[in-house]
Amino acid sequence: MRTDREWMYNSRFVIVEGRKEYNPAFIDRVVSFVEFACQQPTTDRDNDLLRCPCSSCKNRAYKSTDDIKVHVVTKGFVKNYDQWTSHGEPEVGSSSVQPNCNTSSNGDNEGPNPYRNMILEAAGHDFNPNSHENVSQPQPPDPKTKRLYELLRQADEPLWPGCTKVSQLSLVSRMLNIKSESRMTEKIYDDVMQVLEDALPPDSKLVGSFYETKKFASDLGLPCEKIDCCINGCMLYWGEEDKDMLVCKFCEHPRYKQSKTGSKKRKTKTPHRFMHYFPLIPRLQRLYASKVTATHMRWHDEHVQKDGVMSHPSDAEAWKHFDQTYPSFAEETRNVRLGLCTDGFQPFGQSGKQYSC
16 A cells, blocks of 8 residues: 555544544545545546545445545545545556546536446447547448447437536436435336426436336446246256257256147247346456456456455465466466355345345
8 A cells, every 4th residue: 555545544533532533634634635536637526426435435426525525534435545546546557648538528517427438438448439530431330339329429418408417328327326226116216207207398308217217228238148947947948959949858848838828839938937147258348348447357466465464365375376376377467267155145035135246
């Protein structure tokens, strides 16, 4: 950790007459930190809100400056945040200049547009939003690229004519985040959106129901595949060999449900059971596409190790032994090591509702 940032974790409290109290010097430094973040044009912000670096929000939630001061003083900083990458400081070894395509053109907002950045990260490193402007006779984009151009336009387009703070995409993203964090039901979500629709001008571009919202934001998501399963758990109908099978090769139970018409020959294409499969590679690519999560993906190799202190599995002997056994794999910092842990994970139990992919 940088020596000039040790105050973030070592000076929050002082002992006064045998009692632990908040350190006034720490409070002053937190105020200076917030003022610094407000002055930086590269600070990640959502209109007038900044990311809160407290140990609870962990730079994921946007809060007002007053709320950030209270959160940080009462809860402390998130661990290992001595490089203020979400509050105006460039990453180590990177340029502090932001590309023009990441700036907001929505109203009077200044600094990077986080929703435009979100689209560019979802598109991938080889997507150039300005490529169609550099060709005299451009080819029409494919449907996926066309949709990305549309999302970029929606990231800058105001929610209604004259609105300077909220775009269509920013409202959808924030509402989905609120629904996830507060465990809001779909009915409550639909009711809230209906109230907003009644309150906004008739020419607003508000997306209505939860179904429409998911459809609107689907291009920012990650692929999910449905794989048919045997109802008795014998097998998955997966791959070229099994995709055309109609019965389980172990228990011979039919793969699909029969039609309600009573015909034995005609069968619907509704399987008795199926599972959701989340492909791993696109998710790993997305973690490296975002500058926020890419830092965490490399942290195992870039963090400062202290003798006798284990702050990451890479500090343990098992990890070091693996590095010695496979040196060519260990040389590349971005190589990913996967581990399976099932302790406390019950995807189909009551406590499974607390788990989120």
